Amino acid sequence: MRDMPIGQIHAGRNANTDGPSGCASPTSRLCEAAPQDRRLTQAPRKQLPSPLAPRSWLAWVALALAAPAAPPAPAAQDASLAWRVETDTGRLVAHRADGTFEWCGDRLAEVTCWDAGGKERSLALTPGEGWRIERRAADRGLRLMCRQEEMGLTIALDFAAEGDVLTARAPASDIEETGAARLKTLRLLPRLGAATEGDDGYLVIAQQSGALCHFRDKKPGEHWVSVYQSLCQCPMPLFGIVRGASALAGIITSGQFDARFCVSTARGPKRQYAIDPAFTLRSFRDERRLPDDIEVEYHFLPAAEAGWSGVAKRYRRHNFAHRGIRSLRERASASPALAYAAAALEVRIRLGVKPVPHEVKEQTPETEPTMRVFCDFRRVRDIIDEFHRQGIARAEFCLVGWNRGGHDGRYPQVFPVEPALGGEGELRATIQHGQSLGYQMVAHDCYYGAYRISEDWSEDYLRKERDGSPQKGGVWGGGQSYNMCLARALDLFAKRDMPQIRALGFAGLHYSDVLSIIGPRPCHDPKHPQTRHQDAEAATRILALAQKTFGGAQSEGSLDFAAPALDRLLYVDCDKWLPLTNRPYVDARVPLYETVYHGVMLYTLSTESVNSRPGEDAYLRGIEYGAVPLTYFYGHFLLDAAKNWLGKNDYRYDDPGQLKEVATGLRRVHDDVGRLGHLQMEFLEGHRQIEDGVFETAYANGQRVVVNYREEPFALPAGGTVPPRNYLLLESPR
């Protein structure tokens, strides 16, 4: 890990800047209707169906007769939307035709811009703030041309409905800035569906695994959480609001690389709670405006799906339908390496690293410090042999630091294979030895950071800050790292080196560091400028090349722009740096990310899970969340032992007896992988707390895993006992 993930929560903008009143009173479930509503309704507004309205009642009766044991299936529901926008106020109101709950927003957008004098201004996109909103008909919806004469700004907003999805779009090409003002941010449908203190329901925040914020007992505030940017933020461009038996799933389908979510808590006199996306059109006044369209889909879920799990499943469906995501099962059927890895214990071995920290930050051949050798290639064979002796039959060994200079030693240079570890001959022999015993042998590399000591060093391919200076990363084995422009790194180094790394014999889930844990970031080098979107695409292309070359790809984090080309990731949660449950807007952590991606990618939960042992909290939580274990030899490498982050426990040994003891412990972990590994091919369909300290996770094949954190056995109401601090795999529901 080059750059430790640092939280970027910006809490506490003025909490009392309450705008015009928002939506429904908690009891009415209906927006405060304006008298001119009907004239402004986009489509003839449907009568709100009462539970006994003839049409719905008859439909229900017909279904009840056809299938008396089951409620009406979702497919039989009327999933169409009734919605309208009021051009004289900017209010938007929408509801499902088969529901009564109205979702309302009091304004179309908020923008910030720099005025002629460079001063930052904030404007609500409402007629009251000088906007003229002109309505035009459009396919499946309407277009609103929004003009602010004083500032010389024009923004087109397109709204279109299909099924239960309302899509709002601000095309980049239809934004005009005819005066001196320059747009900075656009916040779309702020506080749509806002709840008030004490309402039933919660916000769904896609931060780390996923968080819920109930509508009660929060301090007033606006909390900004980035989409992507770091592991500690939101790995998915997804948000949700659950209001009683109604729910909204919001998916950012364009502009997500430059987006943040605003989580409002107890805001204003009405103590409102809301979550909505804002987009950065420029980071500084002279920057070229974001070329991406802004597009958000608002999915109004039927009552049967009105929960965080329904929000996750809607996004999962979107991924499969629109992002080219395929299930692990489908991909594994075409990749024996992936099929193997999915049911194997992942074992990372850090072979060697130069001292971190070290007083020489810009290393030269003369000042380069000597590498600390933890485990040379011959010793790796000892580990493999001990695993084999103890019946650890399926493992994928990932060698970290096999390259010149050891871990982070001289990237982007990787060759020659590090002589101090035994050189290329010994490495090839080790790979072959592991494979001869049935293990998968894979390599760690990195196309993110570059070091001056590298024989490939040049400033040409580095990512540049807006002032043209190279962007610095962390200080690691090679000294000061500089971030590479990923599009350049792909063309110059990944394409050059991956085939050569493959030729050493490595095959399996090739590990490429950092790519999915931080970023995306722009590059301001005029020779190879990159938007965040383009940076994310370059990262994904590097991983896709690894998949093609080695049979699979893994990287460090959960940021889901990489999901179309990622098979395994190391961390979802950020417990070490920004524990979710400590955030002021978080009431509970839920497996939201896991519901989207279990059955799609293999993941470990957090750095706390590394080397955790059966019975420990982190180990049990991994099982509860459908994660796979991660084993690390010599994970701790910082000279200041207290600063190491990879698990509480590190595996290292000085003699055969100690290695034997380590392998004996890992046999138990391996056996759990054997018992639960088949579930990696299944989607996670449900998760609930049975009682304090007892949780059940349900999978698409009907099996369930009950995890018991208690110190005593837990007897399940339907029979069966979960041992203390352990789990039980149950067949389909009894």
Ligand SMILES: [Zn+2]
């Ligand atoms: Zn660049």
